[in-house]
Amino acid sequence: MLDDFFLRALLAGIGVALVAGPLGCFVVWRRMSYFGDTMAHSALLGVALAILFDINLTIGVFAVASLASLGLLALSRRGTLPADALLGILAHSTLALGLVLIAFMTWVRVDLTGYLFGDILAVSRLDLAVIWGVGALALGILILIWRPLLAGSVSEEIAVAEGLAAERARLVFMLLMAGIIAAAMKIVGVLLITSLLIIPAATARRFAPTPEAMAVLASAIGVAAVVGGLFGSLEFDTPSGPSIVVAALIVFLLSLLPLPWARTKTATEGGR
Amino acid sequence: MAHTGETLVEAGGLGVRRGGRWLVRGIDLAVRRGEIVTLIGPNGGGKSTSAKALLGIVKPDEGEVRRKPGLTVGYVPQRLAIDWTMPLTVSRFMSLTNSFGRQEIAAALAETGVAHLARAPLQGLSGGEFQRVLIARAIATRPDLLVLDEPVQGVDFTGEVAVYRLIGEIRERLSCGILLISHDLHLVMAETDRVVCLNGHVCCSGSPELVAASESYRRLFGPRAAETLAVYRHHHGHSHDIHGDVVPLPARTAEGSAGEPHGERAGDEVTGEKRHA
Numbered sequence: 001m002l003d004d005f006f007l008r009a010l011l012a013g014i015g016v017a018l019v020a021g022p023l024g025c026f027v028v029w030r031r032m033s034y035f036g037d038t039m040a041h042s043a044l045l046g047v048a049l050a051i052l053f054d055i056n057l058t059i060g061v062f063a064v065a066s067l068a069s070l071g072l073l074a075l076s077r078r079g080t081l082p083a084d085a086l087l088g089i090l091a092h093s094t095l096a097l098g099l100v101l102i103a104f105m106t107w108v109r110v111d112l113t114g115y116l117f118g119d120i121l122a123v124s125r126l127d128l129a130v131i132w133g134v135g136a137l138a139l140g141i142l143i144l145i146w147r148p149l150l151a152g153s154v155s156e157e158i159a160v161a162e163g164l165a166a167e168r169a170r171l172v173f174m175l176l177m178a179g180i181i182a183a184a185m186k187i188v189g190v191l192l193i194t195s196l197l198i199i200p201a202a203t204a205r206r207f208a209p210t211p212e213a214m215a216v217l218a219s220a221i222g223v224a225a226v227v228g229g230l231f232g233s234l235e236f237d238t239p240s241g242p243s244i245v246v247a248a249l250i251v252f253l254l255s256l257l258p259l260p261w262a263r264t265k266t267a268t269e270g271g272r
Numbered sequence: 273m274a275h276t277g278e279t280l281v282e283a284g285g286l287g288v289r290r291g292g293r294w295l296v297r298g299i300d301l302a303v304r305r306g307e308i309v310t311l312i313g314p315n316g317g318g319k320s321t322s323a324k325a326l327l328g329i330v331k332p333d334e335g336e337v338r339r340k341p342g343l344t345v346g347y348v349p350q351r352l353a354i355d356w357t358m359p360l361t362v363s364r365f366m367s368l369t370n371s372f373g374r375q376e377i378a379a380a381l382a383e384t385g386v387a388h389l390a391r392a393p394l395q396g397l398s399g400g401e402f403q404r405v406l407i408a409r410a411i412a413t414r415p416d417l418l419v420l421d422e423p424v425q426g427v428d429f430t431g432e433v434a435v436y437r438l439i440g441e442i443r444e445r446l447s448c449g450i451l452l453i454s455h456d457l458h459l460v461m462a463e464t465d466r467v468v469c470l471n472g473h474v475c476c477s478g479s480p481e482l483v484a485a486s487e488s489y490r491r492l493f494g495p496r497a498a499e500t501l502a503v504y505r506h507h508h509g510h511s512h513d514i515h516g517d518v519v520p521l522p523a524r525t526a527e528g529s530a531g532e533p534h535g536e537r538a539g540d541e542v543t544g545e546k547r548h549a
Contacts, residue, residue: 028357029355029357029358031355147369150368151368151369153358154352154354154358154360154365154368155349155352157324157329157347157349158347158349158352158368158369159368159369160327160328160329161324161327161328161329161345161347161349161419162344162345162346162347162369162370162413162415163344163345163369164369202357205356205357205359208359209359209361209364209393210359210360210361210364211358211359211360211364213359214359
């Protein structure tokens with residue numbers, strides 16, 4: 001049954017969405033969407049380098065995205081340039097470097113569109129195994145670092161003062177981001193990975209009373225977007241990545257409709 | 273204090289430098305079990321920075337910080353904005369750094385008088401309610417050391433009095449050490465054992481009465497503070513320029529040189545008369 005390319009894409013997409021939900025919540029909470037974007041854009045450089053040195057694509061992307069995030073951390077600590085300028089420089093220069101490097105390698109035929117926007121045909125059985133294996137590992141690690149990471153997202157100062165390893169949790173979180181980017185690249189493409197992290201999380205916020213509920217809900221919404229998007233992609237012959245993002249957007253817009261049971265911004269009384 | 277005990281945290285010659293400028297330097301500061309130490313001083317005087325260095329949030333560039341092994345800390349930061357994207361009810365927020373049972377949470381919230389808010393979303397609280405929740409969260413672990421950075425901001429006057437009374441009660445009940453940062457002087461002092469006046473360095477320290485009496489205190493806080501507080505006179509070795517840097521007073525060099533931690537002596541040289549406004 002796994003010979004069916006569509007089923008493989010579906011399972012891979014669901015696997016990615018399950019992990020992207022909770023990770024995406026942290027991206028939203030920590031205001032890291034441009035950070036995630038930058039890491040995702042660096043994935044193309046990872047692809048180029050992986051082809052050049054003939055190593056596994058997923059590993060190449062993971063390595064480059066991790067390095068990009070660590071580099072960003074180091075650069076932002078030196079504080080010479082504002083963070084958004086750094087992100088802009090790194091995001092687009094790694095993307096451009098990747099594109100240029102791939103253009104130089106005339107001996108390989110590379111389907112750029114597939115990397116940029118996702119390609120459901122590209123998911124192999126091995127990819128599927130990697131996505132579910134890495135995904136399960138990532139979720140397990142996320143549960144282990146949940147408390148320090150969440151406390152650090154609310155207030156890094158409180159977390160550190162009260163003895164939680166918030167900084168280490170943030171580093172591990174960066175690596176998990178690199179992992180999900182490497183895993184998600186084939187499904188949604190490097191340009192759109194961040195949307196798979198952010199849109200389901202943002203959609204879930206309105207219905208969630210606690211961080212944990214928001215994480216679970218974001219996973220469910222992500223799965224719905226993947227299923228809807230991939231079926232749409234098959235039906236209308238559109239690239240898989242944009243189709244999934246459009247499906248996620250539709251869910252997000254629907255969630256904005258006034259619903260009687262939704263938890264809105266109700267407050268006991270005004271202020272704050 | 274009768275039950276003042278072991279030293280919980282202690283800084284020696286602490287200095288923190290940012291962008292080539294010393295925010296604080298030469299800070300000697302200790303908090304013992306059972307005492308309330310209040311840091312006062314002007315904005316930018318390094319109160320929060322010193323507290324953060326004591327807690328390990330900021331790494332000191334000079335000097336050292338010793339914390340009692342296994343020290344448990346409850347921290348109420350000066351600024352905490354909870355973004356709307358973070359769904360937190362009051363009771364979920366209580367378990368941010370430690371997990372507590374429902375009853376423990378209810379008890380801690382009851383201690384600060386906000387038990388009725390347990391299920392409310394944090395974003396909907398008023399300033400005073402939010403401060404009370406922050407304090408409840410910090411004391412829920414029954415910490416050895418409680419650090420409160422301007423805990424009465426956004427609280428109205430009666431609320432302010434209540435918060436200070438509460439802090440005094442917490443000290444009695446938990447027999448913890450409390451480091452309190454404040455720019456609001458006379459109210460704080462009523463509950464305080466020791467006041468440390470910071471303006472880039474320790475200007476003076478001692479019992480509230482002695483510090484209120486000191487020259488440097490008056491110089492820092494201006495005539496208004498001098499009017500509302502009883503004031504003694506004592507010799508002080510230096511003045512401050514507009515950057516808060518130490519300017520030695522040549523006429524008084526005999527009394528102490530600039531930068532020397534002379535705080536513990538503040539008040540040793542009380543010469544003037546007590547004067548009420």
